[in-house]
Amino acid sequence: MTALTGGVREFVLAFADDEHLMGQQHTEWIGIAPFLEEDLAFSSIGQDELGHAAALYAIVLGGGDSDEPVDDRQLDALAFDPDPLRWRSANLTEIRTDDWAHALVRHWLYDTAEQLRWELVADSSLPALAGAAARAEREEWFHRRHADGLLDVLLPAPDAGERLRAALADLLPVAVGLFDPVAGEVEAVAAGVTAAPFDTRMPEWIDRVRSRFDTDLPLSTRSPAGRTTRSDAFGPLLSRMREVLDLDPAATW
Amino acid sequence: MKRYEVFLKKDGRDEYRHAGSLNAPDDDLALVLARETYLRRAEGDRLWLVDRAHLVVGDTEFVAPNADKPHRHNDGERIAERRRRLREERAPREEEAGS
Numbered sequence: 136m137t138a139l140t141g142g143v144r145e146f147v148l149a150f151a152d153d154e155h156l157m158g159q160q161h162t163e164w165i166g167i168a169p170f171l172e173e174d175l176a177f178s179s180i181g182q183d184e185l186g187h188a189a190a191l192y193a194i195v196l197g198g199g200d201s202d203e204p205v206d207d208r209q210l211d212a213l214a215f216d217p218d219p220l221r222w223r224s225a226n227l228t229e230i231r232t233d234d235w236a237h238a239l240v241r242h243w244l245y246d247t248a249e250q251l252r253w254e255l256v257a258d259s260s261l262p263a264l265a266g267a268a269a270r271a272e273r274e275e276w277f278h279r280r281h282a283d284g285l286l287d288v289l290l291p292a293p294d295a296g297e298r299l300r301a302a303l304a305d306l307l308p309v310a311v312g313l314f315d316p317v318a319g320e321v322e323a324v325a326a327g328v329t330a331a332p333f334d335t336r337m338p339e340w341i342d343r344v345r346s347r348f349d350t351d352l353p354l355s356t357r358s359p360a361g362r363t364t365r366s367d368a369f370g371p372l373l374s375r376m377r378e379v380l381d382l383d384p385a386a387t388w
Numbered sequence: 389m390k391r392y393e394v395f396l397k398k399d400g401r402d403e404y405r406h407a408g409s410l411n412a413p414d415d416d417l418a419l420v421l422a423r424e425t426y427l428r429r430a431e432g433d434r435l436w437l438v439d440r441a442h443l444v445v446g447d448t449e450f451v452a453p454n455a456d457k458p459h460r461h462n463d464g465e466r467i468a469e470r471r472r473r474l475r476e477e478r479a480p481r482e483e484e485a486g487s
Contacts, residue, residue: 170389172410176424277423284417 137198142319149223151191156228158184183274190267199263225313226366236298243282244310251336260327391440396432
């Protein structure tokens with residue numbers, strides 16, 4: 136079992152963190168989504184993202200060697216690390232969306248970018264990462280169909296359409312940060328872990344955003360922080376995720 | 389929102405069975421939501437959705453007109469009683485030995 140190191144570790148860790156936080160955010164809609172069926176669907180999609188996160192964290196810790204599975208407690212320690220400095224998540228996955236329009240638009244924006252992200256690692260030099268990409272795509276087409284299905288119905292509706300467009304205007308400046316590279320991405324590209332820097336797929340993503348929402352909204356220029364700064368929403372989110380762990384820090388799970 | 393009735397079937401097994409119902413805005417989303425509401429744990433291999441508006445429904449007055457005609461009902465009790473009596477008459481010992 137060989138844990139990843141250096142830029143390659145950073146690269147996979149950032150992906151894992153995004154998937155983890157996005158999964159957490161979606162599952163928080165259990166019980167409060169607009170209707171029962173959507174409640175189940177959205178939380179279930181969140182569970183898929185948590186599954187991707189678990190696979191990616193396992194690759195970070197064990198290099199994806201399936202002969203020696205990563206210890207669950209070691210994986211939890213990484214996935215629920217209380218130290219904000221260890222995280223490489225994009226701010227889009229950290230912010231709290233209190234209304235459904237924002238949650239749905241973020242779901243679409245994130246999953247559209249996620250598709251492009253998995254494509255880049257489909258032929259990764261890390262076999263486990265290429266395997267995770269193939270597995271993820273078997274679930275992701277469904278996530279996109281879910282998000283598109285809802286937008287097909289809601290965007291043309293007067294009230295819903297307005298709310299969704301307002302949510303898009305709020306979220307876009309944050310969403311572009313998904314493409315911010317970690318410091319070690321160059322190393323990951325050189326090692327063949329990913330085919331190209333993620334932001335090379337950004338123009339494709341922007342085209343899809345514009346055609347999906349039929350909008351000319353200006354896409355603000357990014358201020359790449361190298362995924363090292365956490366948004367204000369991160370602390371409360373991590374607290375919610377660690378709520379049970381923190382009840383008894385000395386407990387053995 | 390439309391209401392759909394959900395039917396599932398396992399491949400090579402059973403007939404389509406009613407699994408429940410579902411609210412969805414259109415057919416496409418109904419399929420998406422049915423997958424997550426009724427098939428998250430591989431409960432079936434095949435899925436039928438029926439828009440409830442397309443169901444031909446008989447009202448209860450129409451469906452149960454013979455509820456008050458006991459002469460049409462056969463609960464099997466009289467036949468069972470006759471068989472028991474015949475068995476006991478013909479072979480009481482065998483009956484005691486059990487089978």
